[in-house]
Amino acid sequence: MLGAYVDKAGAVVIGPICVDGHRSKCLIRVVTHIHQDHTVGLERSSRECRYVVATPITHELLDELGFMIPRRKRVELGYGSTLQVLDAGVRIRLEYAHHIPGSAQVIVESDDGAYAYSGDFKGVGTKTVPPKGVDVLVVDATYGDPSFRRPPEEVIVDELVKLLRRLLSRKPVTLYAYYGKAQEIMLMLREYGVDAPIIASTKHWRIAKRLERFGLVVRDLLLEGTREANEVVRDGWFIKVDHFSKFRCRRNSMTAHVALTGWLFNAPIRCIDSDTYVVAFSDHADFDELVGYIEDAKPRLLVVDAVRGGATARKFAEYVREALGIDAVAYP
Template identity: 40%
Template structure:
């Protein structure tokens, strides 16, 4: 089976599929909704016969402004096989963000090729694919990028947030997907303060709730409930990572970063901490 990795990051699997980048093929596969994996997606929407991903990812892409025509949407659940002439495709789970997937393509001779997409926890949250050729997405690509403390981060993060809440509201900056992971982690470790979000984060989080990834109610800052919560001063507000440089001293700020390796949680000023919370394998 043919396989190629193009300069624009697109991965060609077999004869009819391109993954996480644009190329003139019938079908584009989208492993997840992060920006570096949906480059030139609007061009693919225009030119490809179909766009393939999990139903979760299709829903989130719609919130992010990518309107895939219904006739071009191929939302398939993990393990379901989709046949296109002499090739067969399936998506497999990936522990990265909710809805993310790995890809397996096989042909009539029984050859199998796969692509991991972004992932963490191989062999546990991310199953290891049984394929003949495997393309591995390596975010870090070097043994020097390791977190020997990674199993402790979730509990430490929750403990720090709970402690900060005794002194005022908390603001957490992260990317879509990691925001919802942070919500899940905080609830898992007993943080019960209400969550405040903007409208876009609300829409993404409602999709996570729809598919059972998280269960908690969230409140927008513009809603009546949200205004009352903010007035009381005991809450956790989530904002997109790109707004982290606009943080202010009214909150205890937490920036969730995949590029922090020195310690689990590090103070960068009197009101800001960086948390080494990564959704990639190291």
């Protein structure tokens, strides 16, 4: 039996494979996406593992974030393709996860069964397709508590667009978001017809430029501090995109401030003052989506990630046992 568990450092270990954390003696490291809590120990994996597997977009962005993965170890695996590791007796496949650009679910098959790890995801049924027929499923349960329920994403994006239009009619807006989420929202705003030029901070801009190689192009995107960006600033009609951490120390009253957070529930938007808003735009499944994902996948055993899920993981495992009749444990 390969077996699957989550160790204290957050590595999802499936036989000889460690996902989103390093585990010594593992042959292969898989990275589901670039968020910090999923790239833990990647330097060590790059030295000690035989392969580092991720989607082409994730490898591109890891490179941008400064991870040095030796070329001979770097395996780019597109959605739906399989890597067969003969001497380890496993096949690894990555499937699309709706989260940030490049995100993937991981499916590992061996002669003794099939295992899957969801990684971070949202949009169950419409965008993220749960793996079918797996024996053991490991899930991220960030919102594994029934109080974590959010209005549907379309409703939230609609409200966000309305808010931005209203604010932009008065003054420029600074939007605060994490890497990946920012690029997703910039692309979405263009789809919704928000045309104001976007000025991005250096890292956000560089990540967006890397994504252009994969056809994800944000129109009218400028790098802060450049001549073009300064001209736009003088005109006074633009959206500035900054890292989420800057929201706490916002000072500039020349712009309105809108932060995208995963920790607002029940309402799409919270108003702090007439110039400052928090929007419930999350990259994680809420409670109902999470339950739907597990119901669809119907694994024989569910393993709930208690490193990223915290205390809710144990409660969620209990809920799955009782309400869905699926055997479930929380690790570690």
